[in-house]
Amino acid sequence: MNRAAVIGGGIAGLTAAWELARSGQQVDIYEAGDRLGGAISPVSLAGVQVDAGAEAFATRTPAVRDFLRDLGLDEQVVSPNPLGAWLQLPDQAAPMPSTGVLGVPGNPSADDVIAILGAEEAARAAQDLEAPMTWSQAHNPALGEVVADRMGPAVVERLVAPITSGVHSADPYDLAISSAHPQLYQTMLTQGSLARAVTALRAAAPAGSAVQSLHGGMNTLISTLESQLRRFGASIHLNTEIHELSSLQADAVIVATEGRQIHRLIGTSPKAAPAGQRPDQGQSAGVALVTLLVHAPQLDACPRGTGMLVAPTVSHIRAKAMTHISAKWEWVARALENQLGPSHHLLRLSFGRITDTDGSLGFTSADNALLNAAIADLPALTGLAVNREQLLDHTVVRWQTGLPGGSTQQRSDAQQVRELLSARQSAAGPGIAVTGAWFAGTGLAQVIPDARRAAQQVLSR
Template sequence: MTVAVVGGGVAGMVAAWELARTSERDVVIFEASDRLGGALAPLRFGSVTLDAGAEAFATRGPEVRDFVEQLGLESLLTDPHPVGAWLQLPHTAGPLPLAGILGIPADPEAEDVRALIGDAAAERAAQDLHAPMRWTAQDRPSVGAVVRDRMGDALADTLVAPITAGVYSAGPDALDLRTVAPGLFETMLTEGSLARAVGAQKGRQEAAAKAGSAVQSLRGGLWGLVDVLERQLLAAGVRIERGRRIEDLAEISDCEDIVIALDAPEASDLLSRALSFPPLPSAFGGLGTTIPRSSGSGLPPWLIDDATRGVALVTLLLNAPQLDARPRGTGMLVSPKAEGITAKAMTHISAKWGWAKEELDAQLGAGHHAVRLSYGRIEDPHGPGRGSSDEELIALARRDVVTLFGQDLVGGPISGEQILDARVARWQRALPGTSAVQAARLREVQAALRRSGRMSGTGRPRLHLAGTWFAGTGLARVVPHARRVATDIARISST
């Protein structure tokens, strides 16, 4: 009995690894491109290799760390520098408040909060601690709706918007709170306060995580996980077919189980052909299409504008000793309202990761740094992003890096001559659906699969969904979800 995994990104690889480890099933991975790993990929500057995509995983739970240890990579686990990140606002820049989730503070009147939003906005936010709770368990609000109601517009626009833009490429009003911060809404209802809910959630996360580190990575780059995982898959007998795009599930209908580990628009194309009833076309628009309100669901179109949807990351190599002191911490999140800056975020790679600084110094000499700037926002589909040219993106990055580090650096501001090289990495459709409408559509697809019998075991082949669009953003959600999918397949097979 064979399990087919469609998609060789992290989710597909993890599901295949778990199946090979815990079952007797034959497993084959079909990957349309010529490489595995999805958003985990290397970026090479001569003899120095950095991450081209995801660079870290959240430690709010033990699942990814446990997985890394099972791969035998525990000795490579590393923490970022504890100095933390900064926030670039229209009127100022400063360290990001420490105690918060998505920029929502556990203490609205803390000094680091007041320093960024001002006394009046802090006092408005503190009303959350005593205001009556109008939200109920039946609500499915956006992040922005809850924050604006409980803590005010100023805090939502000043603290929360830059963080959601940097992490999800969207404003807080476009993000479903239950999707991007699982458990926070329910905790707020229990605590009667958003701030107290943040404090409770942070406490639980810190208890479950390695003390002192909200994220971790691997020495040498997180991309190295893919090579190790591939070697173990091959050793376990998993067949890997690169350059094999599955256009129709009928191509692999002889498999008893199929794991679809793709972005939702691609997954929906496959599912629409496999299942003949109407909810799927009304649940998703294919890439480059929109579904009108009259199509049956009564919902607005799926938010896929065109093939340029995604993000672009520009990594700059600098010879800039004035950055040795980490003048902007480990990087900056940028308010959408900050004038003269196009990037939504900047990561000072060599300040954040000690191994990267050591590698740059060893290969290129002291004073060398790597900085990564991110472009592409959902609310600005025509702005700079994945569809922009290399020349345009690099020019923007050269300008933005000077502006973000500022004119007050000891040793002087960064000059153009200090920027030695640049690399552009594009991630198509790297922005999973996180709005309330899209969350509802994902549930609609899952319900359609259940009705078809393809998830319960009565239909063949059985279909299973994995990956960022179905699990949530980040390895901390993708890895445990993919392992659960594999466990479910093994359980169904044994009954």
């Protein structure tokens, strides 16, 4: 039996540790914080436990479903209410077009796209279907650059930016297309059109909803991994920040932390940003999430579907997104009803954009300021008069890790680290592999398969 050390007890580290442990390795997991899970964690309001961080996984590939099946969690997979989310623009609120990927429309002439873009901008977007393809393999562009070129800047502003900002905490002009969606660029080159690429990717994705979760929330995945790891004999060391790899007694090491720590641990330094590009900070500016429990019969009809993504150009709302948690997940609505009775709702508002300037609400704001802003935003976000008297409970949670930004600069930095590491590996020293959102891109659909590959790489040595 070999001894392996895994640094970082987020989903990447736990997934890699699980692969190693089930193959018979003696695994030590070192986590700096006082709990496992990283950006996946539970929070409780009035006795109902929901996710405080990541709450779902993308189904565009079977990677997460396969992992859940291997863990015996297949039966607990749940799909969201098919109502879908809405978009808030400066001049209107409208349901998100149904044929898109990352907001990029598969059919620029669809009625729900024209409703948001207007006929003129929709016609500009449709030019993508005819225009010659000028992008190539040689480029490593940002998502916003490609969409603006193929379909026009209005598509970026009104359809793409609300999603990249609300979901990835990234500016579309700074988010590498490869990080936002690993297949989108290549499929566009093959199809000769961005819209046709979107349609092809949607057709190739497994049938059903674009995201899924687990009954009880994604935090169920962490508690399951923890108990299976303990059963395999893995040792879990909480409150143990690793500063030096040389301090570890191990034949193999997997580093599953975020950018800054990775550079420090493996002795590399961030690549200098090319002139004119924002340097990668190795850490996101962070987000603050305010979850509200309200008694509000007026929300029973789910006025904004499963939630709302707010375009960065909207000035009258301070939140960048709202998830109507109890409208999105049936198990949450049931738990609320059983615990508290009818017409109770959970809503989660997120604050903090990558493009924020000083004075904006976000990661560093005080709890009270965030709560006040969340309550003040509710009427505009739901289209209904919901007020402070209806508030029964609330929590404020802040996140700075798990959202590495995914800029082209960050992606090439991560790639360079992996190349350096593979050049450095010698047959004699301990095998070192790196994984996590900083390498794989934000989101469980990218992080989980990457972590499994990292573990296989270590096992194959």
